Amino acid sequence: MKRISKASIAAAVRWLRDSRFVRLCWRFRVVQVFACGLVITAAIIVGGIHHVYFDHARLPDAGPFIRFEFPSIGHVYDANGEVLFEFAKEYRQIVQYPDIPAIVRDAIIATEDKNFFSHSGFDYSVVPRVVAKIKLGTVAERLLRLGRQGRFEFDSPSMFPQGGSTITQQLVRAYFLRDMTAKQYGNKLRHNGFLSTALSYVIGAPGVNHLVRKLEEMRLSVWIEREMQQRFGSKRRAKEEILARYASFIYMGNGKYGFATASRFYFGRALGTFTVDDADKAAVLAGIAKSARAYAPTATDTHPVLRRRNQILVLMVANGFITEDIAREASARPIQVALSNDHLQPAAAVIKNILDELKGGQFDFEDLLQGRIEVYSTADARVQRIVAEALERGLTLYESRRPGAKGLIQGSVVVLRNRDAAILAETGGRRFYNGRSASYSDFNRATESQRQPGSIMKPIVYLSAFRQGIFHLGSMVPDAPIGVPDGEGTKWISNYDGRFKGVIPIRQALAESRNAVAIWITGEVGIKSVIQTAQLLGVKTALHAYPTTALGASEMNLMEMANAYRNIASSVTARPYVIRRVVRRTGEVEPHTQRESTPSHVGNDALLLIQEGLRGVVRMPSGTAHSLDSVGFPIAVMGKTGTTNEFRDALFIGSTYGPGGITVAVRIGFDDNRSLGSRETGGRVALPVFREIMLKVYAGNLAGPAPEFPREMEERIDFFLGRGVVATD
Numbered sequence: 001m002k003r004i005s006k007a008s009i010a011a012a013v014r015w016l017r018d019s020r021f022v023r024l025c026w027r028f029r030v031v032q033v034f035a036c037g038l039v040i041t042a043a044i045i046v047g048g049i050h051h052v053y054f055d056h057a058r059l060p061d062a063g064p065f066i067r068f069e070f071p072s073i074g075h076v077y078d079a080n081g082e083v084l085f086e087f088a089k090e091y092r093q094i095v096q097y098p099d100i101p102a103i104v105r106d107a108i109i110a111t112e113d114k115n116f117f118s119h120s121g122f123d124y125s126v127v128p129r130v131v132a133k134i135k136l137g138t139v140a141e142r143l144l145r146l147g148r149q150g151r152f153e154f155d156s157p158s159m160f161p162q163g164g165s166t167i168t169q170q171l172v173r174a175y176f177l178r179d180m181t182a183k184q185y186g187n188k189l190r191h192n193g194f195l196s197t198a199l200s201y202v203i204g205a206p207g208v209n210h211l212v213r214k215l216e217e218m219r220l221s222v223w224i225e226r227e228m229q230q231r232f233g234s235k236r237r238a239k240e241e242i243l244a245r246y247a248s249f250i251y252m253g254n255g256k257y258g259f260a261t262a263s264r265f266y267f268g269r270a271l272g273t274f275t276v277d278d279a280d281k282a283a284v285l286a287g288i289a290k291s292a293r294a295y296a297p298t299a300t301d302t303h304p305v306l307r308r309r310n311q312i313l314v315l316m317v318a319n320g321f322i323t324e325d326i327a328r329e330a331s332a333r334p335i336q337v338a339l340s341n342d343h344l345q346p347a348a349a350v351i352k353n354i355l356d357e358l359k360g361g362q363f364d365f366e367d368l369l370q371g372r373i374e375v376y377s378t379a380d381a382r383v384q385r386i387v388a389e390a391l392e393r394g395l396t397l398y399e400s401r402r403p404g405a406k407g408l409i410q411g412s413v414v415v416l417r418n419r420d421a422a423i424l425a426e427t428g429g430r431r432f433y434n435g436r437s438a439s440y441s442d443f444n445r446a447t448e449s450q451r452q453p454g455s456i457m458k459p460i461v462y463l464s465a466f467r468q469g470i471f472h473l474g475s476m477v478p479d480a481p482i483g484v485p486d487g488e489g490t491k492w493i494s495n496y497d498g499r500f501k502g503v504i505p506i507r508q509a510l511a512e513s514r515n516a517v518a519i520w521i522t523g524e525v526g527i528k529s530v531i532q533t534a535q536l537l538g539v540k541t542a543l544h545a546y547p548t549t550a551l552g553a554s555e556m557n558l559m560e561m562a563n564a565y566r567n568i569a570s571s572v573t574a575r576p577y578v579i580r581r582v583v584r585r586t587g588e589v590e591p592h593t594q595r596e597s598t599p600s601h602v603g604n605d606a607l608l609l610i611q612e613g614l615r616g617v618v619r620m621p622s623g624t625a626h627s628l629d630s631v632g633f634p635i636a637v638m639g640k641t642g643t644t645n646e647f648r649d650a651l652f653i654g655s656t657y658g659p660g661g662i663t664v665a666v667r668i669g670f671d672d673n674r675s676l677g678s679r680e681t682g683g684r685v686a687l688p689v690f691r692e693i694m695l696k697v698y699a700g701n702l703a704g705p706a707p708e709f710p711r712e713m714e715e716r717i718d719f720f721l722g723r724g725v726v727a728t729d
Contacts, residue, residue, distance in 0.1 A: 060176050060220070062227050068241075069585070070094060070175075070249050072371030073261070076354055078381040079424075079580070084347045087368045092257035093264075094248045094371075097240040101274040104259060105243065106321035107286035111312050113167040114319055117239050121168045121221035168221040171246045173213075176220055180213050252288045253296030254339075259285050266297055268338035279322055280330035283312040302335040309335065349412070349428035349444045350379045353578045356447075362590070363582055373590075374583045378422035383703075386696045387413045387425040394668065394689035395430055402677055409676075411668040412445035413689065414562040414576075417703075419659035420597045421538075421563055421574035424703070446558045450541065451669065453561055454552040454682070455513045455624075456642035456651050457534075459610055460564065461550045462510055462518075464533035465525050466606035473507040473609055473616075477521065479514045484547040493519050493551075496643070496681075507720060510613045511623035513641065515551055522550040536601045537564035538575065552644060562653060562665035568614070569638065569655035569663055571600045571607050611657070612713045614638035618654075619717045624683050625654070628691065635694050635706045641682035647675045650685035654694070657707045662697065666690050 072094050074087040109116050115123050173181055228238035252262035263271040267281055274282055287295040287308040297305045313327040354375055355365055367373045391411050399406045415425040428444030465471040479501045483490035495515050509517035522530055530550060531543045543554040563576050574597040582590045600607060615638040617623040624641040639654020649669035655661055666686040669676060676685060698706045
């Protein structure tokens, strides 16, 4: 076979390339591409115009948008209107148009849509600029290759540029088209039909997805502007409302939505405080709205933010919103961010109670999470802070004696208003535990922890005896060895000091917390009577019907124990509550539940006796809470210490007198129920926390003046202390 030289092959190629036939084929191909492009463009334009202006099918529900029902922040307020906690899926603060300072509105319009107030949802003046950015080379390349590929080619990027959207389009995209926007990327064609499939040959699957979403965005923008104009009566009013929705809805980075929330987070400033002197901050916020990922300021790298801010200041000058001098001064300032995230407050247990109470009404957690309601609570943030600090100090004091317990010891506190059982403060644990801060979803030891109350139970034993009318404070009772059946024989009851004092008055037995006397009285009145009295005081937990329940062997939670003592102190029966009212986003007030306070079911005569007995626990030198009867503690209180078996829990519950007072309950112990250690009693561990709370609450006049006990009651105690005998009728 004759061998063909390389020179011959090269010559043949040059002949083919230069031949008239090839040139004709190439020209035909170009004409074909051009004609095909014209047809496609015309089809897109005609179809687009019809879709945008004449297709009214499958429109979404405009109602929530028009009514401004955006997911926002649900607030929980304290008794004085201070925010205790914020809930949100999207941390957003709704702002009305007048609430947006002029400098911020100008920054938004200069950056995003300078013709916002004149167009009807779509700005035709940006079309040439957008078209100029289309990657025509990519389109031509695809058309030239059309017919030479054996499969659908969906795997190349979109050739359409980003940008050019009006404020209305951006809002529509974020509000109505989230799913469509999320699915437009990738190599999968998201829209069926012959035209979409055919068009994907030319512009690719991402291009088709982008184009369809853009047309839908334009359609909904024109439609929503028309709907808003009909609703608000004029184009100007409709535009103002749309701008307010944009400023409230748009994502601003770091989990924050809307300009008001972003202003507070990034600058520690309320949006309404911005003036023309804050042009630099307004420009930063407008830049974030363009791209939160690129332009949200951080504490470390502010260079991209600075560059974007200064570009926006130039645009504001070009649009006549600010002068060159203002822009020059603003652009010279460094970017200083606060990065304030203050939706968490030290009131986790209160919040948990609020969520539990919501479950029993017409609202639920989702209403709060979506910002559909605002909750006004009985809690006082000032008292809450006092409680949290006092508990921390009390635990630290214990840890100083027991270094091995550092970071492990726990506690809980409840503060109730006597007249109606409103929860003024509550903490279900220390603020930092196991390396993290407390959350409302954590275990609430004030309501969820069932623990033995120890000697806290004894006043209920004495009260049940007073109710039967066969005992009074001067009754003489035996402090002597006594046994109770324990299933294996007899369990002998001892006192804390290991001694028995013989026959003593009930007043003394209560003050000194004599175990043997409490068991003897229980035998006289019956354990069922003791349990019934506890129930009348508001204890809901089922108590065991065996004698040692008198010494606190049956478990209860701290909240119901606090309420029982509150009932004793006030002579008022009520159920603890924390929600005062619920306010809908519309401003409609919904009282959550009817709170009923009634005279105590126990009986006034019996209550007067136990009140005086508990006051004696403080007043009498041998009383377990006598340390509260001092010049350094000028508040008249009654109360009782409690220490459980093997020193596992230390408690103190005390009250100021009558409906005008308050009740404070403190419990300290380990979650695993280990011992606190020898001699770590309620008087040593829990009472100091109670003392600090009472002192600071009344020093700050946070619960009114401290009520005095009846003069006759104090005089009877004085008489006993002075004569060593009990005054009787």
